[in-house]
Amino acid sequence: MIETIDLTKIFNIGRKRVLSRQSYAAIQSVKALDHVNLEVQQGELFGLLGPNGAGKTTLIKVLSTLLIPDEGTARVNGFDIMKDPSSVRNSIGTLFSVGDKSFFWRLNGRRNLEFYASMYNVPRNKRRERIQQVLEIVGLSQESSLVYQRYSLGMKRKLMFARTLLSDPPILFLDEPTANLDPISARSMRSYIKSKLNRELGRTIIFTTHNLEEASELCDRICVLHKGHVLVCDKPDAIKGIIKERRSFEITVKNVTASRIEQLKQLITEAANITCEIDRNNCDRHVVQLRVDDLDSLRAIFGFLSQDAFEIVDLSYKRPTLEEAFIYLIQKED
Secondary structure (H helix, E strand, O other): OEEEEEEEEEEEEEEEEEOEEEEEEEEEEEEEEEEEEEEEOOOOEEEEEOOOOOOHHHHHHHHOOOOOOOEEEEEEOOEEOOOOHHHHHHOEEEEOOOOHHHOOOOOEHHHHHHHHHHHOOOOHHHHHHHHHHHHHHHOOOOOOOOEHHHOOHHHHHHHHHHHHHOOOOOEEEEEOOOOOOOHHHHHHHHHHHHHHHHHHOOOEEEEEOOOHHHHHHHOOEEEEEEOOEEEEEEOHHHHHHHHHHHOEEEEEEEOOOHHHHHHHHHHHHHOOOEEEEEEEOOOOEEEEEEEEOOHHHHHHHHHHHOOOOOEEEEEEEEOOOHHHHHHHHHHHHO
8 A cells, every 4th residue: 555665855954155145055964764665555554663853754744745755756555656646645644743733723623624624525415424423533522613722732633633534535644643632532542543444444554653552552563763764664573572582570489588599599690591680578578580581491490489498479471562672773773
């Protein structure tokens, strides 16, 4: 559904006068996108992650034909963004992280949507029904008669999402759709995006967020951008596996003597690929944290802990998080 081919976008920052008053040159050029090559399959919920300035919003704007690339091109729903931009625009719905100024502040929410429904060529005989549908989807039915300038940030965000859904396009670009929403509204929107739009209706969705837990929960695949480059593009679990050495077991044991603790420390010191930290609490419990790369190496540890001197109270397994993998990838590049 979406393919980018060496997509590059350069922004010129600042100007300086050259020779005459009418002649200027850029002070600095920044590559917001640097030969980006991506493929997004039909019906995929595809995540874009990256720090501020990584190029996420720029990529969406180029794919939406709002920006012209300096090099390369892309195809959206089979249409080239340079050769057939009108067909691209008819195939997509966009929600950007900013954009409340595009609404009419003195009109209520419903009247704003009526205007955009006409702009998006929603059939006249279906507009009222479709507007009511999207208002119910985002939870603004009761507030649709309020003047837009009285909307809270969260309500504005919901109205922007409603506008995105008006024409029911096959491809959706959602730039931080849950920004400024309360936890209940954000959870409801995530559920609708994944369960209804993606799984049931089969919409192809490009999703950007700074909430890495949200991305891990929703996305089929994730692309991590940094300084205009693609660092990795894979399934969330595969990206987490980049730092598989961060897997850890946390074991709580009871009734342990100081001498036995020293024996445990010695055993762990001699075992390969294992480190251990023992923290004493106010009571007679101790927390043992094991970081392992090879799960087979745990046998000696569990054999030792299962002896009579120890009472295992709790055992938990911690997998690497997407946040840990994300930070690792970005710091590795910097």
